[in-house]
Amino acid sequence: MAHASSEDIRKHVKVYFAVFAALAFLTVLTVAVSYLHLPLPKAILVALVVASIKGALVATFFMHLSSEKKIIYAILLLTVFFFAVLLLIPVLS
Amino acid sequence: MSAEIRYISKPHPVSGLTNSKLGIWCFLASEVMLFGGLFSAYILLRTSAVEWPQGASRLNVPLATLNTLILIISSVTMVMSWASLAMKEFGKYRKYMGATVLLGFLFLVVKSFEYGHKFSHHHFPSTDMFYALYFTLTGLHGLHVIGGIIVNLYFLFPGSALWHKDPEQFTGRIEAAGLYWHFVDLVWIFLFPVLYLL
Amino acid sequence: MSSHAHDHDSSHSHKLPFWRKYIFSLDHKVIGVQYTVTSLVFLLLGFSLMMMMRWQLAYPGKPMPLIGNLFGDALMVGGIMLPEFYNQLGAMHGTIMIFLGVVPLAVGGFGNYVLPLQIGAPDMAFPKLNMMSYWSYFVGGVVMLSSFFVSGGSAQSGWTSYPPLSDIATSGQTVWLFGMVFLITSSLLGSVNFIVTTIQLRADGLSFWRLPFFVWAQFVTSFLLLLAFPPLEAAAVLQLMDRVAGTSFFLPSGLVVGGKILEASGGGNPVLWQHLFWFLAHPEVYVLILPAMGIVAEVLACNTRKPLYGYKAMVYSSIFLGFMSFIVWAHHMYLVGMSTTMSGFFQITTMIISIPSVVILTALLLSLWGASIRFNTPNLFAMAFLPMFGIGGLTGLPLGLAASDIHLHDTYYVIGHFHYVVAPGTIFALFAGIYHWFPKVTGRKMSEILGKIHFFFSFIFINGVFMPMFIQGLAGVSRRLYDPTQYAHALPTQPLNIVMSVSAWLLGLAQIPFIFNFFGSLFFGKKTGDNPWKATTLEWATPTPPPHGNFATPPVVYRGPYEYSVPGQKNDFWPQHMSGDN
Structure with missing residues (x-):
């Protein structure tokens, strides 16, 4: 990314502001939904789906994961796998 | 006599990465596991609890929503400070980086109001498991914010001298600092619904 | 990240003052030797603790000869070891041997000294980080040792620190947890450094399949340290909160201690510690x-x-x-x-x-x-x-x-x-x-x-x-x-x-x-x-x-790491960096 031309960067900047708008919208959305007092399973589903979308937006665009090198994907894949293993702990108990 | 360490400012031809970028991603991988352990603990303790209060009944949702927006905006200014450097506009970098630092402080100020309010109502980590998790998770996240502010302050003032010596390396450092800052934002994006909304 | 590898002054190493060259050195070889010497001292210390325990096991209740009277009445009465002291020795023997002895020697010592040399690199990728890693380890070690001198003595809940026992143990356990935070930080910084060094700084021609097995072993080890230690850090933070801020992450409701119900909010789960602990300790x-x-x-x-x-x-x-x-x-x-x-x-x-x-x-x-x-x-x-x-x-x-x-x-x-x-x-x-x-x-x-x-x-x-x-x-x-x-x-x-x-x-x-x-x-x-x-x-x-x-x-590397006794060669070893026949 560091070697993109200034022209490319200018395009990125537009994307950053679009992502910001999406993040702000999703934040308001998830708070609004919480005031509906959905039953807990549904509330968890909505909250986590919205949070995952927001997280994915940050990771993809702000952290440039949309175009990253293979090694970094490999390390993250490994991390995600072991993260999932960590979440086995509540299941085990 | 001594050979230089390679790939500090130019990427490695095979991996395509600079040392600092690979390093920061490894560090973030370990951070994922740190918060993974804590989230795992949260799920276990919550699911085994007899009853669990809804976050909004105990915590100030509007204030936390404000804080969420503050962090998101700071993420935007952070990425813009990197983009400014990539476009060789150092003056703009300073403005955006300054804004990021200020927004970080603002987040902490709001957070301390929240904490102060809780303490004044005699709600402490020792009160019950909900507050224990709330204070521990937000406290650890707060420490990460403080760490980020220190790094950003360094790059705003003394560290920025590098720009004039090796702009490429400096841009790489800001990218690494940015990756960390976005990660802190990302953790909050999950903490916010988990603690406040559910 | 401090990717800033070489200061201007560090490239003129002979002009560096003593404390920069041998104490706060950025050179991986000096840091490797520092790790080696420090960890050998800790190994000897951990071994000495065990030799004292062995007296109690072989001759229980008999006064320890020679050194028995050197210890105060809080540890040994008339040279006879008290149970509390025995527990301290056991917990600290394990902690010192593993976290302050063997791992720092194997990874910090040998890894630091040998790995950059074996891959043909001038140094580690992040020399300042390397120095911080050593000093974080050193401080962690000093903190651990200082726990012997706090009231109630050092940690005594075993090197595994299982709660609820560790949650209600004397203040040495808190010091143990602080020490662990330093040691974990040191390991994390070190592992990032090893991974980046191995991926980025290999000499020309040194492909992954030409790496000595030692480098492979260190590389895999670094990933274990990087990804397995943080859950223990999380667990250490939770136990620290239990001990310092009065939370009950690992304390179940209605826990009875010494015939009385413990005053705590409860609702915690001691098995959670075991999970987070062993999630690290098995990869360890x-x-x-x-x-x-x-x-x-x-x-x-x-x-x-x-x-x-x-x-x-x-x-x-x-x-x-x-x-x-x-x-x-x-x-x-x-x-x-x-x-x-x-x-x-x-x-x-x-x-x-x-x-x-x-x-x-x-x-x-x-x-x-x-x-x-x-x-x-x-x-x-x-x-x-x-x-x-x-x-x-x-x-x-x-x-x-x-x-x-x-x-x-x-x-x-x-x-x-x-x-x-x-x-x-x-x-x-x-x-x-x-x-x-x-x-x-x-x-x-x-x-x-x-x-x-x-x-x-x-x-x-x-x-x-x-x-x-x-x-x-x-x-x-x-x-x-x-x-x-x-x-x-x-x-x-x-x-x-x-x-x-x-x-x-x-x-x-x-x-x-x-x-x-x-x-x-x-x-x-x-x-x-x-x-x-x-x-x-x-x-x-x-x-x-x-x-x-x-x-x-x-x-520049021309061949694999173990070209010994190659038929048709004059010598029985064919170095990796030798361009032609030998």
Whole structure:
């Protein structure tokens, strides 16, 4: 990314502001939904789906994961796998 | 006599990465596991609890929503400070980086109001498991914010001298600092619904 | 990240003041030596704690001769060890040996010194981070030691610090947790550095399949440290909150302590600690063993004058080992009452993970086949590693199966098992490494006579310490007993405790030739050239001792790491950096 031309960067900047708008919208959305007092399973589903979308937006665009090198994907894949293993702990108990 | 360490400012031809970028991603991988352990603990303790209060009944949702927006905006200014450097506009970098630092402080100020309010109502980590998790998770996240502010302050003032010596390396450092800052934002994006909304 | 590698002043190393060159040094070799010396001191200290425990086990209730009266009444009354002090010694022996001794020596010491040399790099990728990593370790060690002097003494809940006991223990436990935070930070910084260095700074021509096995072992180890330590850090934060801020993460409701219900909000889960702890501590076993295997591979290949048998299989096995080590942790916890499905899962993964260990061990053993073996000190230690680690590994199988583990859990059998892996296993490999690389670090060889005395006596006595533990354990004697004579079922094996204790003290004596050898050879050892063992890997291509920046010109690599006795070549070793025939 560091070697993109200034022209490319200018395009990125537009994307950053679009992502910001999406993040702000999703934040308001998830708070609004919480005031509906959905039953807990549904509330968890909505909250986590919205949070995952927001997280994915940050990771993809702000952290440039949309175009990253293979090694970094490999390390993250490994991390995600072991993260999932960590979440086995509540299941085990 | 001594050979230089390679790939500090130019990427490695095979991996395509600079040392600092690979390093920061490894560090973030370990951070994922740190918060993974804590989230795992949260799920276990919550699911085994007899009853669990809804976050909004105990915590100030509007204030936390404000804080969420503050962090998101700071993420935007952070990425813009990197983009400014990539476009060789150092003056703009300073403005955006300054804004990021200020927004970080603002987040902490709001957070301390929240904490102060809780303490004044005699709600402490020792009160019950909900507050224990709330204070521990937000406290650890707060420490990460403080760490980020220190790094950003360094790059705003003394560290920025590098720009004039090796702009490429400096841009790489800001990218690494940015990756960390976005990660802190990302953790909050999950903490916010988990603690406040559910 | 401090990718800022070379200050202007550090490239003129000869002008640096003493404290920059030897104390707060950025040079990986100085840092490696700092790690080595510090961790050897800690190993000796941890060993001394154990020698004191062995007195209590062999002669319970009798005053300790010579040193018994040196301790205050809070620890020993009239030279007789108090139970609290025994518990402190036990907890700190484990903590010091693992976190302050073996891992810093294997990873911080050997990794730091040898890895950059073997990949042909001028230094680690982040020298400042490297320095911080060492000093974080050092501070962590000092914090740990300081816990002996707080009121109530040091941590005494075992090196595993299981709650609820650890949550309500005396304040030494809080100090232990702070110490751990420093040590974990040190490991994290170090592992990031190793990963980046290995990926980025390999010499031209040094592809991954040309890396010495030692580098592979360190590389896999770094990933284990990077991803397994943070959950323990999370657990340490939670336990710290329990102890300092009064939370109840690990305290269940209605816990009765000393006949009274504990005043705490409750609702916590002590098993959560065990999960988070073993999520680290099982990979930690491979952090202890992989670098040792790496050292043994280097020493064996060089001293058998032939290529390692099955190098690729060993590399794949070590990667697989690292991966699997993350999904076996609950085999330490069969007794907490998990479902049979889950225990079945962990029994299967545990059996699977033994396969790559056996592959590596078998490959190392077969490397001896048909070789012209040099019986020098480093190779004796390396060869002794094979059967010793074999015993350690094979005795682990009954512990990995729930049915037999229910009988053996928390007995001396477990102690015997993991000590065979770590003490005559890993520590022997570390000794092999010290004897092997000493000439590169100092330009002088260690004495062979003293080395062989050290080896043979250590070998005999270390088996005298640990072999009887299997018998005791099968007889059902629990670990962590202050006075085994209080238990009827432990009495028949009590004479073995005397055998083990005497062996332990003699083992201590057997280290004296090593200490003399180590310091004496610095001044009186036989001077050597750059490549005294006629080895092939890159660390022997540097001047001796290597200067700042290591290589006079950046090396280029033309072949794999173990080109020994290649047919048609004049010499029986063909260095990696040699461009043509030799």
